Amino acid sequence: MTEPELRPRKTPLQTRSKATCAAVLEAAARILEAEGSHALTTNRVAERAGVSVGSLYQYFPGKEAILAELIRGLRRDMVLTMRRAADLGREESLASTVELMVAAALEHHLTRPELARALERVEAELPVDAETRELKGELRNIVADVLAGHGIADAESVAFDLVALCHGLSSAAIEAGEKDINGLTLRLKRAVLGYLVAEPAGTSR
Amino acid sequence: MTEPELRPRKTPLQTRSKATCAAVLEAAARILEAEGSHALTTNRVAERAGVSVGSLYQYFPGKEAILAELIRGLRRDMVLTMRRAADLGREESLASTVELMVAAALEHHLTRPELARALERVEAELPVDAETRELKGELRNIVADVLAGHGIADAESVAFDLVALCHGLSSAAIEAGEKDINGLTLRLKRAVLGYLVAEPAGTSR
DNA sequence: CAATTATGCGAATAATTGCTCACATTCACA
DNA sequence: TGTGAATGTGAGCAATTATTCGCATAATTG
Numbered sequence: 001m002t003e004p005e006l007r008p009r010k011t012p013l014q015t016r017s018k019a020t021c022a023a024v025l026e027a028a029a030r031i032l033e034a035e036g037s038h039a040l041t042t043n044r045v046a047e048r049a050g051v052s053v054g055s056l057y058q059y060f061p062g063k064e065a066i067l068a069e070l071i072r073g074l075r076r077d078m079v080l081t082m083r084r085a086a087d088l089g090r091e092e093s094l095a096s097t098v099e100l101m102v103a104a105a106l107e108h109h110l111t112r113p114e115l116a117r118a119l120e121r122v123e124a125e126l127p128v129d130a131e132t133r134e135l136k137g138e139l140r141n142i143v144a145d146v147l148a149g150h151g152i153a154d155a156e157s158v159a160f161d162l163v164a165l166c167h168g169l170s171s172a173a174i175e176a177g178e179k180d181i182n183g184l185t186l187r188l189k190r191a192v193l194g195y196l197v198a199e200p201a202g203t204s205r
Numbered sequence: 206m207t208e209p210e211l212r213p214r215k216t217p218l219q220t221r222s223k224a225t226c227a228a229v230l231e232a233a234a235r236i237l238e239a240e241g242s243h244a245l246t247t248n249r250v251a252e253r254a255g256v257s258v259g260s261l262y263q264y265f266p267g268k269e270a271i272l273a274e275l276i277r278g279l280r281r282d283m284v285l286t287m288r289r290a291a292d293l294g295r296e297e298s299l300a301s302t303v304e305l306m307v308a309a310a311l312e313h314h315l316t317r318p319e320l321a322r323a324l325e326r327v328e329a330e331l332p333v334d335a336e337t338r339e340l341k342g343e344l345r346n347i348v349a350d351v352l353a354g355h356g357i358a359d360a361e362s363v364a365f366d367l368v369a370l371c372h373g374l375s376s377a378a379i380e381a382g383e384k385d386i387n388g389l390t391l392r393l394k395r396a397v398l399g400y401l402v403a404e405p406a407g408t409s410r
Numbered sequence: 411c412a413a414t415t416a417t418g419c420g421a422a423t424a425a426t427t428g429c430t431c432a433c434a435t436t437c438a439c440a
Numbered sequence: 441t442g443t444g445a446a447t448g449t450g451a452g453c454a455a456t457t458a459t460t461c462g463c464a465t466a467a468t469t470g
Contacts, residue, residue: 013445014437016446017448037330043426057428058446058448121326160378165374166373168369168377172372172373186405187366191399191400194398194399195400197399198395198398199395217417218416218417225418247458249457251420256418258459259419263416267458267459268458
């Protein structure tokens, strides 16, 4: 049960090799979203990418590294999207900012829903990747900053909860085949603003 | 890519065979929570169960069937737990009932957290199992009934959202190693009551 | 008690998969 | 243009895995 290596083997220098790398990643993504992680074998990825296995192994030590790279890519995207939304919301009301950010998060989930879902599942079975951990923290920080900017107490902890709540609702709704994105945005907004407005205290037994 | 069979091959009749079945399921559960689904092989399960592979295959057509059975068991448990909580909450205030149900759901997630998480991931990669689908619907119905009993409009849709929200927050918190269960219960309660209290309307663009 | 049925066994086989390596091709650069 | 570095190839070996099948043991039944 040796931990699989998640870092790429070497970074492509020439354009040709960059294309190879990209093709491998894209092929893996497609297999993943169409058939799930159990169908992801190095030989299949290479074939689908129009590349030989040898080339694949030149850049990735194994399939876990390919998956890890896809995950990092997704998270980097997410952070960028959310940062942009947070910036747009600067000087806006809390409600407007929430709507902007919720819409951004949703859009992110909607670009390649199956891929995002598959990668999330895979991530849980892989050793923790340092950069991925950082990126997740960064996401929470972005949210926390927005909250703090509107004078909300305990911003860090609240940010954690809001991110988790939104993630839960978006995933479930998208998985259930929800098509009404505007409606879903409203439901997310309702959850977020509701949480913010509700009494933090209350007797638990 | 033939769909794996998820139903057990035959039902054990004698006590001896019931024990074999149970041993297989428990062994699979232990491997799953300790090492994840990639480590779950039929031979390993049989060995860990103190049973031969042949016996395993007598009752399960493959490992997917074992996993499916574990999933069904977990869901059946969940429905029972939640029904009990809903019954206990009858004649109580909405807030109290929410607290009871939230606590029940949490307790459920906490008995074998790693197992529950692993099974959820596995479920997403398996063909949809009829009974599992039913059970998930049943869970939402239980919540919807409670909501309707308190005169909440659109109970079905709200139930969907509340279940999703709670699932999201519990999973994230438990995964993050949250130990303060009382505190977590309060946060869940806050999310639920907040959602219920917040304006369902609001302008989305 | 047979005789029938249920249960259990595990070596052996077939299929899959990860991964390497010896060799070919292309590129960068003096 | 030539030479070393970078890149690409894919047959094939090693290891893992799923699954079967002939046979032994235990329970049930009549």
